[in-house]
Amino acid sequence: MPGQIKQNSGAYLIEIHITEDFTIRQGRFRGEKLSAGYYYYTGSAQKNLRQRISRHYRKNKTLHWHIDHITSYTGNVIANCWIFEDAPKETECHIAESLISGFNFRSVIKGFGSSDCKICQAHLLAGKESPLPLQIFSRGRKKFLRGIKVRIFTEE
Numbered sequence: 001m002p003g004q005i006k007q008n009s010g011a012y013l014i015e016i017h018i019t020e021d022f023t024i025r026q027g028r029f030r031g032e033k034l035s036a037g038y039y040y041y042t043g044s045a046q047k048n049l050r051q052r053i054s055r056h057y058r059k060n061k062t063l064h065w066h067i068d069h070i071t072s073y074t075g076n077v078i079a080n081c082w083i084f085e086d087a088p089k090e091t092e093c094h095i096a097e098s099l100i101s102g103f104n105f106r107s108v109i110k111g112f113g114s115s116d117c118k119i120c121q122a123h124l125l126a127g128k129e130s131p132l133p134l135q136i137f138s139r140g141r142k143k144f145l146r147g148i149k150v151r152i153f154t155e156e
């Protein structure tokens, strides 16, 4: 079936459009402010990748991951999501690194989404005022992407 993920595991990058200046209201990062713009969150799932991503899109959920404190608000919209099929866990860090080095993205909240990561400052990065082009990871392939198929997530 086209669009189906064979192993249903891998890494992902979600693009979140924060449409109005936003302050996190609960949890460890309560009080942290994010100004309107595009933000990028990387993660991975060794199983149930599709379900994990669908959950990010849902507004109504138990707040479990750091990112839930952002995605559960109506004004914060997931604009796009890239899937790195069957990629190993460290790919999430490589994605973050490549956005920092290649696009001058920056972490805004230290430790956000990266509690279990020793390399990255955060797995949430602030982008620019406009979204990333959809084909960004299929052109000019990076070394870490070798053998990894990147596709745009679409909800079924």
Ligand SMILES: [Zn+2]
Pocket (backbone or CB within 6 Å): 092, 093, 096, 114, 117, 118, 119, 120, 122, 123
């Ligand atoms: Zn990392």
